[in-house]
Amino acid sequence: MTADLQELPRRERRKLEMRGRIVAAAAELFNARGVEATTVVEICERADIAKKTFFNHFPSKQHAVRELACLAIDQLLVEIETARKRECCARDRLRHVFDQVVKNTAQVGPMSRELAKECIHSLQGLGNEPRQTQRLRNAFASIVRDGLASGDVARRHDPETLAEIILGSYYTLILNWVQFDGYPIDRKAREIADFLSDALALAPQTGSR
Numbered sequence: 001m002t003a004d005l006q007e008l009p010r011r012e013r014r015k016l017e018m019r020g021r022i023v024a025a026a027a028e029l030f031n032a033r034g035v036e037a038t039t040v041v042e043i044c045e046r047a048d049i050a051k052k053t054f055f056n057h058f059p060s061k062q063h064a065v066r067e068l069a070c071l072a073i074d075q076l077l078v079e080i081e082t083a084r085k086r087e088c089c090a091r092d093r094l095r096h097v098f099d100q101v102v103k104n105t106a107q108v109g110p111m112s113r114e115l116a117k118e119c120i121h122s123l124q125g126l127g128n129e130p131r132q133t134q135r136l137r138n139a140f141a142s143i144v145r146d147g148l149a150s151g152d153v154a155r156r157h158d159p160e161t162l163a164e165i166i167l168g169s170y171y172t173l174i175l176n177w178v179q180f181d182g183y184p185i186d187r188k189a190r191e192i193a194d195f196l197s198d199a200l201a202l203a204p205q206t207g208s209r
Contacts, residue, residue, distance in 0.1 A: 019057045021047050023071070026064045027115075035065060035118040037102040062118075067121030072133050075104065080139040090147030091197040094166070097143075101170070105177065105185060117178045133167070140166040166196055 025047035029038040058064045079100040083093040142164035146151030177185045
């Protein structure tokens, strides 16, 4: 239990713990069987809760999917922040982020592509996508600004525009992985990171692998 969670009132802490338990159970079932094939009843059985408890936290199964989507974006934001702290050039920071995207997709279950697809649809359908997109854009913009400050990024283009190009490349990578069987996400992620480094006028490779 984190220190921040321990500082919350007991009732609020228990509520968050229960919500986390439901989300964990849903994630296990979604990854193993797929979103469509998983029912709310099965999630409740896996979490060992009453059906009423589920609906106290989530109005529908799709809202649980949205929670997972937001958690995935939170994880990506952590990876971006970790990349910013690395003692390397902007090119290698981008490579680190896209490498982590590949690792995260490899760690999930056999139905992960369906879950990723449902997460994207959920964010769009439940009106949460613009806020999440802005968070990602801001995070990628921070990598660009760091590169500008250290001289790794040329000043020919607007940093916000560069951030939007990086964000669009990330979404393209994930959407292609979701839609196409056998999509080589590991190779494509590396190629995209290299392309971004060159096309977005990052400085010549220094310290890159």
